[in-house]
Amino acid sequence: MNTNLRSESLGPADAASTGPRVGVLALQGDFREHARVLSGLGADVSLVRRPNELAALDGLVIPGGESTVMDKLSRAYGLAEPLKAAIADGLPVYGTCAGLIMLADTLLDAIADQQSLGGLDVVVRRNAFGSQNQSFETDLDVPALGGEPVHAVFIRGPVVESVGPAATPLASLADGRVVAVEQGNLLGTSFHPEITGEHRFHEYFLEKAGRRAAAARTP
Amino acid sequence: MSTAETGSSRVKRGLAEMLKGGVIMDVVTPEQARIAEDAGAVAVMALERVPADIRAQGGVARMSDPDLIEAIIAEVSIPVMAKARIGHFVEAQVLQALDVDYIDESEVLSPADYVNHIDKWAFNTPFVCGATNLGEALRRINEGAAMIRSKGEAGTGDVSEATKHIRKITSEINMLRSMTKDELYVAAKELQAPYELVAEVAETGKLPVVLFTAGGVATPADAAMMMQLGADGVFVGSGIFKSGNPQARAAAVVKATTFYDDPSVIADVSRGLGEAMVGINVGDLAAPHRLAERGW
Numbered sequence: 001m002n003t004n005l006r007s008e009s010l011g012p013a014d015a016a017s018t019g020p021r022v023g024v025l026a027l028q029g030d031f032r033e034h035a036r037v038l039s040g041l042g043a044d045v046s047l048v049r050r051p052n053e054l055a056a057l058d059g060l061v062i063p064g065g066e067s068t069v070m071d072k073l074s075r076a077y078g079l080a081e082p083l084k085a086a087i088a089d090g091l092p093v094y095g096t097c098a099g100l101i102m103l104a105d106t107l108l109d110a111i112a113d114q115q116s117l118g119g120l121d122v123v124v125r126r127n128a129f130g131s132q133n134q135s136f137e138t139d140l141d142v143p144a145l146g147g148e149p150v151h152a153v154f155i156r157g158p159v160v161e162s163v164g165p166a167a168t169p170l171a172s173l174a175d176g177r178v179v180a181v182e183q184g185n186l187l188g189t190s191f192h193p194e195i196t197g198e199h200r201f202h203e204y205f206l207e208k209a210g211r212r213a214a215a216a217r218t219p
Numbered sequence: 220m221s222t223a224e225t226g227s228s229r230v231k232r233g234l235a236e237m238l239k240g241g242v243i244m245d246v247v248t249p250e251q252a253r254i255a256e257d258a259g260a261v262a263v264m265a266l267e268r269v270p271a272d273i274r275a276q277g278g279v280a281r282m283s284d285p286d287l288i289e290a291i292i293a294e295v296s297i298p299v300m301a302k303a304r305i306g307h308f309v310e311a312q313v314l315q316a317l318d319v320d321y322i323d324e325s326e327v328l329s330p331a332d333y334v335n336h337i338d339k340w341a342f343n344t345p346f347v348c349g350a351t352n353l354g355e356a357l358r359r360i361n362e363g364a365a366m367i368r369s370k371g372e373a374g375t376g377d378v379s380e381a382t383k384h385i386r387k388i389t390s391e392i393n394m395l396r397s398m399t400k401d402e403l404y405v406a407a408k409e410l411q412a413p414y415e416l417v418a419e420v421a422e423t424g425k426l427p428v429v430l431f432t433a434g435g436v437a438t439p440a441d442a443a444m445m446m447q448l449g450a451d452g453v454f455v456g457s458g459i460f461k462s463g464n465p466q467a468r469a470a471a472v473v474k475a476t477t478f479y480d481d482p483s484v485i486a487d488v489s490r491g492l493g494e495a496m497v498g499i500n501v502g503d504l505a506a507p508h509r510l511a512e513r514g515w
Contacts, residue, residue, distance in 0.1 A: 026240070028235055032239075049477065065239070066238070066241060066262075067297070072259045073259065076474070110296075126424070132344060133318055133320070134232075135230045135233070136224055136225045138224065153229055154232050155237055156234065195236055
């Protein structure tokens, strides 16, 4: 094998893991960062680009990246409908940044024809902070995770403009804007724990995936 | 609760992380920017002339008109990058003031300083810089670049230089990985790069920032080859809007970049794209016209 070719190793837990089977949507974005965090936490991680790769998953992460690209490619390659069905079926899904946009029921400042998968009863505004010059990092209190504040990196990030009755805010900026939400098995953050070494959101998500796995494997 | 911090290394490098697996397209009008966004570009590079035209027309190539850059920013929701001349820190200050999302300190424009590159740490806006080898990449990172693109030979449609540069960078990284600690001091000297960065690359096996490939990518298969060679994503300059059917070619390059390891997808998207850009063989270019040799 040509050693110049890209290695798709996803981290230390790659082959032997017995943790929940978690997919990372790998159409575009920082999917390898998520895969590394999840493998490090013991999950059995695979990359998802095709509908058949969704089978038998206990959870899915939709990474950071460009939501317009993920939307187009997920529709062009027949992933959008199976993803919607999986979400409706209760699959645990965690979306960061573009992933939160993909999970929102309603989008603001989307491009023409942009669609989301939906599932989270929220209105999300894309690029809510402006250009890259306004991207920032800060500490957030996240009571659901307990303990120390979460160090959060926002990169041309979205915000949750309004939270519907079915969803619960998990964290807000000092000005009150909601940047993390949960609804049943769905979790979304405007920011990127996958690039800061913050693992508590992934652990929180893996607890949901683990419960799903346990339920699925109980005869 | 701490206050928000903008312009940190993590924030600057982070945007490049989010562009990975994507295609960044050169555009010279808002209409082209719209086509690029609709085709699935992760970002656009706002320019007055694509490299093929800079090459054909000659003369000094400079930063684009702020009106053009602003019109492109107004047209699309994806990140907008723009080019400053090598060493021209005032063009970079202007681009930062225009609120572009990334500044490309680019050899495609005429250099403004043949000794110094821009001190990129002094900016809130992140920079991407070109490199032909690992030492050059690490020197740019040491100056504050938050993203690297291998240079290739812009405006030619000849992918051979892009191949050469991405292979050079990845093979030099592989060599560092196999070295002992004492050998790394010598490697740093030979690469003309700071020891700390050399040691970090030897440890992690990759650059500390995202690495895209650029310069001569003209087809979906070109883009997929760059991805298979280890690029995190691709820049396509003249290759799209100098081709017969920019919409179709742009969408095809995007798909081939995502499914870079699936020849059946690449075959499928390569069908019926019409004329590719008219190419120039790099070997036919006289040395003064080789843009990759600008920057050091």
